[in-house]
Amino acid sequence: MVELHRTPPPTADLDLVFRECQRDLLRTVVPLTGGDRAAAEDVVAEAFARAQREWHRVGGYDRPDLWLRRVALNLAISAHRTAVRRRRRRLDPPADPVLDEASIEVLDVVRALPERQAQVVVLVYFAGESVASAARVLGIAEPTARTHHTRALAALATALADEEDR
Amino acid sequence: MPTTADVEARLRRTAAACEPIVEDLLVAAPPDAAVAPAPRRPRRTGWLVAAALVVAVGVAGALAVDRDGGGDPAGEVETAGPAIAGGPPPTTDPAAANPALDTPVTLADGTEAVLAIPGPERWTPRFVEVDVALDGVEHPVEISLATIEALDDPAAEEVLSDRARIVTLSRGRALLVEVDGWGAVLGLASDGGDLPDERVAEVARDLTFRVTPGGPVDVGGAGITVREVRTVLTREGDTMGMEATLTVARIPGDPHPVCVGTPPVSETSRTQRCVADDRLLLSARGSRTQTILPGVEGAIGVTATGEQHAVSFPDGTEAVVTIPGDDPWPVVVALAWVAIEGDAERGVRQVRLFPESAIETAARTSSTMEEVDDLRWLAHAPDGTRRLLVQEGGWTAELELDDPVPLPDGVLAGLVRTMDLEPTAAGPGPLTGQGLVVTYADVRLGDLGDPDRPETQDVLGLSVDLDPCTGSPGRCLAGEVRAMPFGPRAGEVLDALTAEVVRPAR
Numbered sequence: 216m217v218e219l220h221r222t223p224p225p226t227a228d229l230d231l232v233f234r235e236c237q238r239d240l241l242r243t244v245v246p247l248t249g250g251d252r253a254a255a256e257d258v259v260a261e262a263f264a265r266a267q268r269e270w271h272r273v274g275g276y277d278r279p280d281l282w283l284r285r286v287a288l289n290l291a292i293s294a295h296r297t298a299v300r301r302r303r304r305r306l307d308p309p310a311d312p313v314l315d316e317a318s319i320e321v322l323d324v325v326r327a328l329p330e331r332q333a334q335v336v337v338l339v340y341f342a343g344e345s346v347a348s349a350a351r352v353l354g355i356a357e358p359t360a361r362t363h364h365t366r367a368l369a370a371l372a373t374a375l376a377d378e379e380d381r
Numbered sequence: 382m383p384t385t386a387d388v389e390a391r392l393r394r395t396a397a398a399c400e401p402i403v404e405d406l407l408v409a410a411p412p413d414a415a416v417a418p419a420p421r422r423p424r425r426t427g428w429l430v431a432a433a434l435v436v437a438v439g440v441a442g443a444l445a446v447d448r449d450g451g452g453d454p455a456g457e458v459e460t461a462g463p464a465i466a467g468g469p470p471p472t473t474d475p476a477a478a479n480p481a482l483d484t485p486v487t488l489a490d491g492t493e494a495v496l497a498i499p500g501p502e503r504w505t506p507r508f509v510e511v512d513v514a515l516d517g518v519e520h521p522v523e524i525s526l527a528t529i530e531a532l533d534d535p536a537a538e539e540v541l542s543d544r545a546r547i548v549t550l551s552r553g554r555a556l557l558v559e560v561d562g563w564g565a566v567l568g569l570a571s572d573g574g575d576l577p578d579e580r581v582a583e584v585a586r587d588l589t590f591r592v593t594p595g596g597p598v599d600v601g602g603a604g605i606t607v608r609e610v611r612t613v614l615t616r617e618g619d620t621m622g623m624e625a626t627l628t629v630a631r632i633p634g635d636p637h638p639v640c641v642g643t644p645p646v647s648e649t650s651r652t653q654r655c656v657a658d659d660r661l662l663l664s665a666r667g668s669r670t671q672t673i674l675p676g677v678e679g680a681i682g683v684t685a686t687g688e689q690h691a692v693s694f695p696d697g698t699e700a701v702v703t704i705p706g707d708d709p710w711p712v713v714v715a716l717a718w719v720a721i722e723g724d725a726e727r728g729v730r731q732v733r734l735f736p737e738s739a740i741e742t743a744a745r746t747s748s749t750m751e752e753v754d755d756l757r758w759l760a761h762a763p764d765g766t767r768r769l770l771v772q773e774g775g776w777t778a779e780l781e782l783d784d785p786v787p788l789p790d791g792v793l794a795g796l797v798r799t800m801d802l803e804p805t806a807a808g809p810g811p812l813t814g815q816g817l818v819v820t821y822a823d824v825r826l827g828d829l830g831d832p833d834r835p836e837t838q839d840v841l842g843l844s845v846d847l848d849p850c851t852g853s854p855g856r857c858l859a860g861e862v863r864a865m866p867f868g869p870r871a872g873e874v875l876d877a878l879t880a881e882v883v884r885p886a887r
Contacts, residue, residue: 241403246395250402259406318398321391340392341399368385375391376382 229270229279233263236280240287242342247291247333249322250314258294262287284352288334292326324374332367335360509597514606515580522576525566526590526597532557532564545585556581561592565600690826691807695734696819697885698845699807700862702826705877708870710826710841712736712808717823719780722816723792729820730788732780734802734809739777743770753797769797774804778812792816811885821846827871839868841875845884860884 240259248254266273266283273279314322325336331353338349350360383391508527515522538554539547547569548557556567565588569576576584587602600607690710692700695717704710715734724730743760744750747768751759759782760768766783780800782788788796800814812819823844830837842865843858850857855865858880866872 238403238407241406242396242399245399245402245406250399252402252406255402256406313402314395314398317391318395321395325392336392340389341396368388371388371392372383372385375388379383 229266229274232280232283233266236283239342239344240284243284243334243337244287244291246322246337246341247288247326248294249319249326252313254294255291258287258290261290278351281352281354285354288337288353292330292333320378321375324371324378327374328367328370329363331355332363332370335363336367336371339364509600511600511607513600515576515584515604522567524588524600526563526600527566529559529562529564532566541582541585545588547581556585558585558588560590560597563590563592563597565590565597691805692824692826692843693805693808693810694822694824694843694845695732695802695809695812696822696845697811698822698862698882700843700859700880700882702843702858702878702880704826704841705874713825713827713829713840715809715822715824717812717819718821719812719814720818720820721788721792721796721814722818723789724816730780730784732778732812734812735777735779736775736809737777738772738775739779740770740772743768743779757797757800759797769800771800771802773802774810776802776804776809778802778809825867827868830868839870841866841871841878843880858882 237259240262241255244258245255248258262283265286266279270279273282276282325333328336334353335346335349338344338352339346344352346360346364347357349364350357353360508525511524511526513522513524532550536549537546537557538549541547541556544560545556545558548555548566550566554569556569558565558567567576567581567584567588569581583604584602587604588600589602590597590600592598688704688707688710690702690704692702692712694700695715702710713736717732717734718729719732720729740750740758743758746762747760748763749761751761753759756771756773758770758772760770762768766781769780769782771778778800780796782793787793795815796817798815800812800817802812803810808824821844823842825840825842827840828838829840842855844863844865846861846863849861850863855863856875858864858878859882861884862880862882864875864878864880866875
C-alpha cells in the first residue's frame with residue numbers, strides 16, 4: 216500500500232559541503248554556461264537553493280556533495296538549452312563574450328554534445344576528474360561513462376574539424 | 382580531422398581559460414547563506430478560501446544591473462546582505478530588518494496576485510512580456526508591452542491602422558499596437574522564421590488589451606492564446622536597475638495556471654520555490670534578487686470549477702479537498718502508522734482501514750475468530766499470528782499484532798479493549814486506543830481497480846505526516862498534507878487540486 220522511506224536525519228553541514236565542493240562545481244558549470252558568469256552564478260545559486268530545500272533528505276547521504284554537483288550539472292545543461300531557445304526567439308542580443316574565440320568554439324561544440332557526453336567531458340577535462348570518479352558524480356556505471364567519454368571525443372573531433380573547415 | 386590528443390589538448394586549454402572565471406565566482410559563503418527566510422506571515426485565508434481553486438504564479442527576480450556580465454559577482458554575493466541594494470544596512474537578523482510590503486499586482490491575463498516582498502521598497506509593474514500561440518504559426522511568439530515612452534519613440538516604417546504600425550526598434554523590426562499610452566510589441570520573427578505578412582496584419586487587427594493603473598491586462602484576441610505572462614516589477618525610486626518578474630504559466634490544454642514545481646513550467650525560471658501552501662511558484666534569477674527570494678510570500682486567486690471532497694484522516698485531521706472536474710473520488714481505503722506506548726520492541730505498526738465489513742473476509746483466512754465484544758475481534762491465522770479487527774460505522778480497522786514482533790501482553794490487553802475509530806461520511810475518522818498515537822495517515826480516494834491488475838488503479842493518495850511536507854514526491858497541499866497520484870486520472874488533477882485542512886490539537 217504505502218511505502219514509507221524514512222531518510223536518516225542530515226549529518227552533513229550544508230555550508231561546509233558547499234564550501235568544499237564549490238570549486239569543482241564551478242569548474243563544470245562555467246564551461247557548460249559558455250563562460251557566462253551571471254548564468255554560472257545563477258546555476259550555482261539554484262543548485263544550492265535546491266540543496267537547502269532537500270537537505271533534510273540529501274544531508275543524510277554519504278556524499279551529499281555528489282548530489283549537489285549532479286544537480287548543478289543538470290541545471291547548467293538545462294540553462295544552456297533554455298538560453299539558446301530564448302535567444303532564438305527573443306530580440307535580446309547574446310551576452311558579451313568573456314573568453315577568447317578558440318575557447319568559445321570549443322565550449323560551443325562541447326555544449327552541443329548529448330547531455331551525458333557533455334557532462335563527462337566537463338568533469339574529466341575541466342574539473343580534473345578521472346572517468347571513474349566522473350561516473351560516481353553522475354551516478355552511472357563506469358563502463359557507461361567510458362563509452363560516453365569515447366563517443367564524446369570522437370564527436371568533438373568531428374565537430375572541431377567541421378569548424379576548421381568553415 | 383584532429384586526433385584525440387589534439388581534442389584533449391584543446392579541451393585542457395579551454396579549461397585553463399575558464400579558470401579565472403571560476404576563481405572570480407568562488408565565494409566565501411554559499412548563496413543566500415546570509416539571508417534567513419522571513420517569518421511566515423499570517424495567511425490571507427479569507428481571500429484564499431473564497432477562491433475555489435488557487436493556481437500558480439512565478440516570481441522571477443532579474444538582475445538588470447549586472448546583465449552585461451560586468452561587475453564582481455563574487456563580491457555581489459558576499460555583500461548583498463539581507464536587503465536588496467539601497468535597503469537598510471545588514472543586521473544579524475535580516476528577517477527583522479526586512480518587513481515585507483504587500484504588492485498587489487494584476488497580471489496581463491487578469492490574474493490577481495498579492496506578493497509580500499521583504500524590504501522597505503514598493504514594487505510596481507514596468508513592462509510585460511507575453512508568450513502567445515498564434516493560430517497557423519507553429520512556434521509561440523513573444524509580445525512585449527511597455528509604455529510608449531519606454532519604447533524610446535520608435536520610428537514608424539509602415540502605418541497599418543490608427544493604432545498599429547510596423548516599427549524599427551534597436552533590436553529589429555516589430556509590430557507595435559498602441560492602446561492608451563502603452564504599446565504591445567511583437568517581433569516579426571519567431572522560431573519558425575518571419576511571420577507571414579497576412580498573419581502580422583491579423584495580429585495587428587485582433588490584438589487587444591486594456592490598460593489599468595497596474596499596467597496592461599487581458600491580453601488576447603481572436604486566434605491568440607496566451608501561454609505565459611511575465612510582469613516585470615521594478616522598485617519605486619530604484620536607481621540600481623533591480624527588477625523582479627512575476628510569471629504566470631499555463632500548461633497547454635489546462636485553462637488554469639498551475640504551480641508544478643520542478644521541472645520549471647517557465648523557461649525563465651532558474652530558481653524557484655512554491656510558496657503559500659504550494660500554490661504560488663516563486664522564482665528568481667540573479668544572485669541579488671535571490672537574496673529576497675526566501676522571504677517573499679504570495680497568494681493568488683482564480684475561480685475555477687471543481688468538486689469539494691471532505692476527507693477525515695485516521696489521525697483526526699479533517700480536510701476539504703477541491704478536485705478539478707466532477708468525477709466522484711470516494712475514500713476507498715486508509716492506512717495509519719501508529720506508535721503504541723509500551724511497544725518499544727517494534728516502534729511503528731500499521732493499521733489498515735477499509736470502508737466495509739472485513740470480518741467475514743478475516744474469518745475465511747483465519748483458523749479461529751475470537752469475538753472480544755460487539756466491535757472487536759481477534760483473528761488467529763494458521764501461522765500463529767494475530768490481528769485485531771475493529772468494526773465501527775461501516776469501517777473496519779485491522780492491526781497486525783505480531784508483525785514482526787509480538788505486542789507485549791499488557792499492551793495488547795489494553796489495546797484489544799480500547800482500540801476504536803469514529804467513522805464519518807468523509808472517511809474512517811480518528812483512530813484511537815490506549816497508548817496509541819497515529820504518526821502518519823494515508824487516505825486513498827478514487828478507484829483501486831482490479832487487485833490483480835495494478836495498472837487499472839486510479840487513486841489519489843492524500844497523506845498527513847507529523848513533519849512538514851517537503852514537496853517531493855507528489856505535491857504539498859497544506860502544511861503537512863501531501864498528494865500523490867496513482868493512475869492517469871489522478872495525475873491529471875494533481876497540480877490543480879487544493880485543500881483546506883484542520884489538524885487536531887496535539
